[in-house]
Amino acid sequence: MELKGKIVVVTGASGGIGALSAQMAAERGAIPVLVARSEDKLKAIAGSLPGEYGMYRCDVGSSAEVEETFARIFGVYGRVDVLLNNAGFGRFALTPETGIDEYEMMMNVNYMGTVRCTKAVLPKMLEQGAGRIINVASMAGKIATAKSTAYSASKHAVLGFTNALRQELRGSGVTVSAVNPGPxxxxxxxIADPDGTYVKNLGGMIMKPSYVAKKIVGVMESGREEVDLPRWAAWAIRAYGMVPRLADRLTYKSMSRK
Structure with a gap:
């Protein structure tokens, strides 16, 4: 897909990889439509975008707000060519220290937010016989680690939804992709690591957001079904999948950096 002139909706677009993905898509001639909860942050991001853009304040954790927002988007543009489901958050803590409300919030935003936005665009995409749905999941959705029970569970759900939907839509002209980044x-x-312990322990393993955003825009263009980041992590995931229980026993200390 050539992005020039395409309507690209990005949730969680007020910062990080969402904002950078929107900017990179705009540089390729796309019309990015920014969606996030913070209107002030959206305005700051939109000011740096070249060319035409859209901007909508929306909480993907609310079904009513998602329905209203996408109705407005379709009212203005008539279609959505690419949906990047990027909105999400996490908090790392041991299970006894994680409240039920936090499990509910992460599942509601990370997973149900993806479902809500996908369902909002899918009928029109099927009608036009074309479209791309890209869900930002996580390496945590494939390899869960200590202190991330709530976050990992929400990202496992995103991956399950993505993989099942991809099978449903084969041959429809609508592609479904998962991008699974590490830190x-x-x-x-x-929010996830307010005291900085995890980031400090990661050292040079943490990725630059520009690197991830570039890969995401590549998926917008190619329709590639799945991308694990960083690249070496894809091999680690395959090895883990072959002997998960042995891998758990051998690596749980080295993987517990939170």
């Missing part, structure tokens, strides 16, 4: 140097860790 990225963004504001995500302001």
């Amino acid at each position: 990225i140097d963004t504001e995500f860790f302001d």
Whole structure:
């Protein structure tokens, strides 16, 4: 898909990889439509975009707001060519220290937010016989680690939804992709790791957001079904999948960096 002139909706577009993906898509001639909860942050991001853009304040954790927002988007543009489901958050803590409300919030935003936005665009995409749905999941959705029970569970759900939907839509002209990044140097860790312990322990393993955003825009263009980031992690995931229980026993200490 050539992005020039395409309507690209990005949720969680007020910062990090969402904002950078929107900017990179705009540089390729796309019309990015920014969606996020913070109107002030959206305005700041939109000011740096070249060419035409759209901007909508919306909480993907609310069905009513998602329905209203996408109705407005379709009212203005008539279609959505690419949906990047990027909105999400995490908090790392041991299970006894994680409240039920936090499990519910992460599942509601990370997973149900993806479902809500996907269902909002899918009928029109099927009608036009074309479209791309890209869900930002996580390496945590494939390899869960200590102190991430709530976050990992929500991202496992995103991957399950993505994989099943891909099978449903084969031959329809609508592609479904998952991007599974490891740790990225963004504001995500302001909530997930407020004291900075995890980021410090990661050292040079943390990725630059520009690197991840570039890969995401590549998926917009190619329709590639799945991308694991960083590249070496794809091999680690395959090895883990072959002997998961042995891998758990051998690596749980080295993987517990939170």
